[in-house]
Amino acid sequence: MTLLDLAPRVATEGPLADLPVVIVGAGPIGLAAAANLVERDIDFIVLEAGAEVADSMRAWGHTRLFSPWKHLVDPASRRLLESDGWELPTPERAPSGAELVAEYVAPLAAHERLAPHIRTGTEVIAISREGMDRTRTTGRAATPFVVRLRTADGAIEELNARAVIDASGTYRQPNSLSSNGLDLIGMDDVADNVSHALPDVLGRDRARFAGRHVTVVGAGHSAANTLLALVSLARDEPDTKVTWLIRKSRAERVTASPDDELAGRAELGSRVARAVRRGEIDVVDGFEIVRAQRAGERIELVGRRGDGLDTVETDIVVNATGFRPNLGMLREMRIELDDIVEAPKRLAPLIDPNVHSCGTVDPHGFRELIHPEPNFFIVGMKSYGRAPTFLLATGYEQVRSVTAHLAGDAASAAKIDLVLPATGVCSTDEGSCCS
Structure with a gap:
């Protein structure tokens, strides 16, 4: 007996039939799941x-995506929107995140078939089964989820709920600055001086970075x-200093390729390399951070470099x-994750960032996303665990199949049809953005 044998479809009768499918997360993938459920007439x-x-x-949202509009819109969502007169923006143009939200995601969420079913300001903190922890087996598939x-x-x-689709993403769970993956020693003391990934350097957060020494840690x-935004800022604010700190021995991890169909992604690494050559970015490579500490108003990163310790102020x-994915909320779920990338075990070999780039991931669907917990699925960026190679188009096909x-449509669930843009390389070891 396989997990597929233990994966019953959503109940159409009995105690689960009147319960909704709960979707965690109202980003593009979660809303795409909702649009697909609308077409299936499932609550x-x-x-x-x-x-x-x-x-x-x-x-x-200030960041421009790599993919053009033609790769960023879910087919079921598009059908729903076009029924009300919506039109796809210029197919070959790559929008910013803010444009994608304003011109696609927000109108989709406001659609009369979706809007009444969406609750914002509502954080899912745990998922289990009614009257059962993860150790109970008898009758589990027929027992409602508790969210x-x-x-x-x-x-x-x-x-x-009768089924749960977890599309909550990973953006709110950054990896540690510490090279060993553990919470960085001294982080509590320096937290006010640490920014999340992708700050709006040239807009909302400009005052925070202008005229300061900013160290960007990461190679994706x-x-x-x-880095490029900081270089632009430094041209207007000459006292701004930019340092790029990476753990590996080579700085240029985001490389360009003439074979990459996504022009923005192909050019990104070359632009950074040119800025390094011009001296606009100082590179500190081979630096493995072990702790942080205050140095007056500034902070020091202490790390191993070569045979000894070094400090970056x-x-x-x-x-x-x-x-990384938030797995704490799934403690009572019977999930089966890969030991390395924390993705569903059947999906992990297809997305291993040591082997695959964004465009070389095989199309996949519900079969690769099955867990021992019946009718529970992790989709979207969270399904990739710590792998940074996710594209929105991949997530749309995931939720279509799921x-x-x-709905019990085995033929459609099994038929996976996805063509991704050809790619040179995505980040192979650290954070990547954007689809």
């Missing part, structure tokens, strides 16, 4: 921790975007070391 509730839909995407949530006013509520696309650190499975 649902979308729970979003932020005050607005696509809360994480809004945080980095515990915290509302904006701090109240604790619980909802029952998120780091590259921030700076005003602000931008943590662009990537992201919702077909939940």
Whole structure:
């Protein structure tokens, strides 16, 4: 007997039939799951921790995506929107995150078939089964899920569900600055001087960075975007100093390729390399951070470099070391994750960042996302665990397959049809942005 044998479809009769499917997260993938459920005439509730839909995407909305519009819109969502006269923006143009939200995600969330089912300011803090912890087996598949949530006013509520689709993403869970992955020693003392990935250097956060020494830690696309923004800021604010700190022995981890169909991604690494050659970015490589400490108004990063310890003194650190999934909320779920990248075990070999880039990941669907917990799925960026190679188009096909499975449409669930843009390379070890 396999996990597929233990994966019944959503109940159409009995005690679960009147319960909704709960979708965790109202970003593009969560809303795509909702649109697919609308087409299947399956009831649902979308729970979003932020005050607005696509809360994480809004945080980095100033950043331009690599993919053009034609790769950024879910087919089921597009059909729903076009039924009300919506038109796809210029297909070959790559929008910013803010544009994607304003022109696509927000209109989708406001659609009359979705809006009544979306709750914002509602954080999911745990998921279990009614009257069962993870050790109980008998009757598990026929027992409702319990989704515990915290509302904006701090109240604790619980909802029952017949299935759960976790599309909560990873943006709010950055990897540690410490090279060993543990919480950085001294982090509590320097937290005010540490920025999340992708700050709005040239806009909302300009005053924080202007005229300061900023050290960007990380070697992926998120780091590259921030470095280039800081270089631009330094041209207007000459006292701004930019340092790029990486753990590896070579600085240029985001490399360009003439074969990359996504022009913005292909050019990003070359632009950073040119800035380094011009002396606009100081590179500190082979630096493994072990602790942080205050140095008056500034902070010091202490790390191993070569055969000894070294120190980098700076005003602000931008943590662009990537992201990881929030697994605490799933403690009572029977999930099966890869030991290395923390992705669903059947998906992990297809997305191993040591082997695959964004465009070489095989199309996949519900079969690769199955867990021992019946009718529970992790989708979207969170399904990739710590792998940084996720593209929105991949997530859209995931939820199409998952919702077909939940509806009992085995043929559609099994038929995976996804063509990704050809790619040179994505970040192979640290945080990546954007789809």
